[in-house]
Amino acid sequence: xxxxxxxxxxxxxxxxxxxxxxxxxxxxxxxxxxxxxxxxxxxxxxxxxxxxxxxxxxxxxxxxxxxxxxxxxxxxxxxxxxxxxxxxxxxxxxxxxxxxxxxxxxxxxxxxxxxxxxxxxxxxxxxxxxxxxxxxxxxxxxxxxxxxxxxxxxxxxxxxxxxxxxxxxxxxxxxxxxxxxxxxxxxxxxxxxxxxxxxxxxxxxxxxxxxxxxxxxxxxxxxxxxxxxxxxxxxxxxxxxxxxxxxxxxxxxxxxxxxxxxxxxxxxxxxxxxxxxxxxxxxxxxxxxxxxxxxxxxxxxxxxxxxxxxxxxxxxxxxxxxxxxxxxxxxxxxxxxxxxxxxxxxxxxxxxxxxxxxxxxxxxxxxxxxxxxxxxxxxxxxxxxxxxxxxxxxxxxxxxxxxxxxxxxxxxxxxxxxxxxxxxxxxxxxxxxx
Amino acid sequence: xxxxxxxxxxxxxxxxxxxxxxxxxxxxxxxxxxxxxxxxxxxxxxxxxxxxxxxxxxxxxxxxxxxxxxxxxxxxxxxxxxxxxxxxxxxxxxxxxxxxxxxxxxxxxxxxxxxxxxxxxxxxxxxxxxxxxxxxxxxxxxxxxxxxxxxxxxxxxxxxxxxxxxxxxxxx
Numbered sequence: 001x002x003x004x005x006x007x008x009x010x011x012x013x014x015x016x017x018x019x020x021x022x023x024x025x026x027x028x029x030x031x032x033x034x035x036x037x038x039x040x041x042x043x044x045x046x047x048x049x050x051x052x053x054x055x056x057x058x059x060x061x062x063x064x065x066x067x068x069x070x071x072x073x074x075x076x077x078x079x080x081x082x083x084x085x086x087x088x089x090x091x092x093x094x095x096x097x098x099x100x101x102x103x104x105x106x107x108x109x110x111x112x113x114x115x116x117x118x119x120x121x122x123x124x125x126x127x128x129x130x131x132x133x134x135x136x137x138x139x140x141x142x143x144x145x146x147x148x149x150x151x152x153x154x155x156x157x158x159x160x161x162x163x164x165x166x167x168x169x170x171x172x173x174x175x176x177x178x179x180x181x182x183x184x185x186x187x188x189x190x191x192x193x194x195x196x197x198x199x200x201x202x203x204x205x206x207x208x209x210x211x212x213x214x215x216x217x218x219x220x221x222x223x224x225x226x227x228x229x230x231x232x233x234x235x236x237x238x239x240x241x242x243x244x245x246x247x248x249x250x251x252x253x254x255x256x257x258x259x260x261x262x263x264x265x266x267x268x269x270x271x272x273x274x275x276x277x278x279x280x281x282x283x284x285x286x287x288x289x290x291x292x293x294x295x296x297x298x299x300x301x302x303x304x305x306x307x308x309x310x311x312x313x314x315x316x317x318x319x320x321x322x323x324x325x326x327x328x329x330x331x332x333x334x335x336x337x338x339x340x341x342x343x344x345x346x347x348x349x350x351x352x353x354x355x356x357x358x359x360x361x362x363x364x365x366x367x368x369x370x371x372x373x374x375x376x377x378x379x380x381x382x383x384x385x386x387x388x389x390x391x392x393x394x395x396x397x398x399x400x401x402x403x404x405x406x407x408x409x410x411x412x413x414x415x416x417x418x419x420x421x422x423x424x425x426x427x428x429x430x431x432x433x434x
Numbered sequence: 435x436x437x438x439x440x441x442x443x444x445x446x447x448x449x450x451x452x453x454x455x456x457x458x459x460x461x462x463x464x465x466x467x468x469x470x471x472x473x474x475x476x477x478x479x480x481x482x483x484x485x486x487x488x489x490x491x492x493x494x495x496x497x498x499x500x501x502x503x504x505x506x507x508x509x510x511x512x513x514x515x516x517x518x519x520x521x522x523x524x525x526x527x528x529x530x531x532x533x534x535x536x537x538x539x540x541x542x543x544x545x546x547x548x549x550x551x552x553x554x555x556x557x558x559x560x561x562x563x564x565x566x567x568x569x570x571x572x573x574x575x576x577x578x579x580x581x582x583x584x585x586x587x588x589x590x591x592x593x594x595x596x597x598x599x600x601x602x603x604x605x606x
Contacts, residue, residue: 026523079518079526079546081484090521101527143531143539 002128002216003048004382006224008037012045016091020051023087025094032098038191039223039250042095043127055088065151068133071096072147099126100146106193107137107144107186110276116186116195121149121179123158125189129216129387130154136175149175156420157390158187158209187212187242190219192249194242194273201269205239209389210310210360210423215246217358217382217425222306223250232302234258234350236295236309236343241270243308245277248288251306258300260291267292295339297346305355311339313362313369314396317405335395335402337365344372347428356429363422364410378431386422388413435602436490437483437565438498441471441547442597444505447537454503454510456535457552466515466550468534469501470543473569473597479544480568483600484519491515496550498603500562504592509557516548557588561604569598 003009012031019028032042046052047064059074061067067074077083078093103124110116119138126133132152137144149172159180183198187207192215194207222230230251238244238259248257261267267290274288291299314335343359351357361369363386373379391412396402397419406412413420445453460467473479490497496513503509520526525542528534533548564580567573577594585591585601 029524076518076529079520079529080488081481081517081519082488093521097526104527141531141539142536143528145531 001044001047001130002213002220002383002387003044004217004220004224006220008040008224009045009048009220012040012042013049016045016049019091020049020055020088025087025090028091029094029098032094036252038102039219039246041126041128041190041219042099043131046091046095047127047130051088055091059089059092064127064131065153067092068148068151099124102191103135103188103193104144104146106188106277107139108142110186110193110195111139111144112142113272113276115197115272115276117182117184120182120184120186121176122146122193123187125155125187125212125216128220129213134176134179136179149179155209156388157392158207158212159185189215189242190223190246190250192242192246192273192277194240194245195276196240196269200265201240202265203263204266204269205237205263207240207242211239211242213387213389213423214308214310214358214360214425215242218243218246218308219250221358221382221427230254230305232256232304232352233306233308234300234304235260236307237261237311237339238270238290239266239310241266241273243310244270244288245274247306247308248274248283248286249278254286256302257286257288258291258304259288260293260295260299262292262294264292295342297342297349300350303350303352303355305352307343307351307355307357308359309339309343309357310360311343312336313340313360313365314393314406315365315368315410317402337368340365340369341372344369344374344377344428347374347377351430353430353432356427359426359428361424361426363424364406364412366424369426373428376431377428379426379428381424381426383423383425386424388420388422391419391421436497437486437600438500438562438603439483439487440500440502440562440591440599440601441469442502442504442599443472444503446505450506451503451508453535454501454508454552454554456537457549460533460535461549461552464533466533466548467552468528468530468538469512469547469549470528470534470538470541471545471547471598472541472543474595476572477569477597478571479519480598480600481519481522483566483568484517484545487514488517491517499547500555500601501552502588502591507588507592509555509560509588510552511555512549512553513551514547515550518546518548520544562601563604565600565602567594567596568600569596 015027015031019025122135124133132155134149136147136149185196187194189212196204231253233247235244238261244259271290312335316335443453457467487497496515499512499514501510501512518529525544527542528538529546531539562585564583567577
């Protein structure tokens with residue numbers, strides 16, 4: 001579980017403490033309901049609390065997954081006036097009500113814009129990235145109806161369905177296959193809904209576990225800590241836009257946000273997701289600029305308080321380096337370390353003296369990245385031992401020589417016919433600030 | 435004697451008769467429809483009453499209730515087969531968006547009633563007696579004079595400032 005024990009996490013934990021102690025859940029509900037804090041992860045706070053297991057047990061559930069699997073029936077029971085479900089039970093009631101209502105509104109908005117199909121699946125990431133709740137939705141009226149299909153613990157990739165499919169019962173197997181076959185990838189994390197339409201968003205990267213991980217770090221280290229200081233931000237390589245939208249939505253005093261991607265389709269997709277997630281009147285004060293093209297530090301006239309970048313981090317064997325650029329934009333979004341290097345070497349030009357860069361690096365290229373951090377800058381990783389994820393990049397898996405190179409020279413982990421690598425989100429800042 | 439409720443409503447969001455027609459449309463398709471009971475800010479959800487009604491539903495499958503459109507003075511008889519009540523000091527969204535008219539979808543209400551029938555009735559053919567006004571415990575003294583008296587007219591009913599009346603049926 002990623003838990004950075006942020007300032008806001010501590011405050012919400014104290015409110016939860018009080019709810020457990022007094023049985024009065026009003027403040028807990030208010031916090032979860034606060035539309036300005038839709039980045040809060042109530043599951044993380046709840047599951048980190050000492051009393052969470054005993055509450056679940058008191059309510060007759062062995063685990064949070066048990067409760068989630070039955071949550072719609074349980075919700076009806078709570079609302080049966082004879083059950084007198086009060087006190088601590090309402091902690092869980094409000095947790096689910098708030099989250100599901102918010103998700104319903106996000107799905108509704110996307111549907112009203114005609115972007116997502118009338119039925120499909122949403123992957124909802126909660127609890128510090130330790131739970132992926134797979135929801136089937138269908139919209140016959142205006143508001144979607146949800147059904148929880150399964151819960152994946154410690155997901156190793158954004159669409160880590162395979163273990164789930166083999167373990168699920170027949171009905172759920174079919175539902176999971178249905179969701180996978182729609183061609184629409186819809187995920188939600190920390191109050192943002194991202195939709196990628198595989199048929200139209202050609203070569204748009206993700207949604208991947210990489211960006212969800214960065215989104216989690218941003219939520220805990222920025223929005224829950226110092227979000228109010230960010231006025232100007234930049235995302236380099238925005239893909240489907242998860243991080244751009246998350247920053248635009250959750251940085252309270254943001255004035256200007258730039259987002260750049262080499263792929264025009266990615267910009268279209270990110271812009272579409274931006275409009276579906278943030279009401280236009282909220283975007284009047286926060287100016288969001290999208291640029292389609294290669295990242296060049298000279299493109300930006302001013303410097304930024306926050307820069308985020310999930311660059312390609314898979315090193316190329318020498319032979320590949322020569323023909324990398326000829327293999328298309330998606331290939332460039334995956335292989336090679338040029339963008340990573342260019343970002344690091346541009347820091348003096350694009351980062352404010354007290355600004356910070358959040359960069360995602362894999363253990364495959366960690367040495368290189370560390371060697372390229374400019375002298376005046378210092379770094380630290382919020383996840384010291386790295387975050388292990390599935391290595392499922394098809395364009396690499398299809399090339400045995402590249403795969404061999406990564407295994408032998410770069411530390412790609414091989415286990416039971418699958419490959420894994422470790423992600424290291426890194427905060428990089430001027431050493432004087434540190 | 436069994437107690438029944440009358441719920442107040444008006445076509446504030448829909449066209450004339452739209453509230454009932456929207457519910458009837460869903461009743462025709464699905465055989466049941468959720469009715470969201472709104473209340474005024476100064477009212478309190480009558481939890482004990484709802485408990486008794488839920489118990490009655492368990493034994494009789496449905497309880498009879500009434501809907502009163504104070505805008506056009508139309509009166510409806512309905513059958514209630516389930517009641518969901520928000521936790522204390524809370525409101526809840528529709529239990530099932532497919533079984534509730536669209537104008538409800540973004541709203542939250544203190545209680546929801548699953549109805550299996552709605553039909554307009556001639557109020558003058560009914561004989562109803564006031565039983566209580568549990569949403570306004572603050573007005574007990576003032577409203578006490580109505581208790582055990584016949585509901586004389588829809589005008590009288592309308593003028594009592596509640597959104598839910600408890601009555602007993604003497605004749606239907």
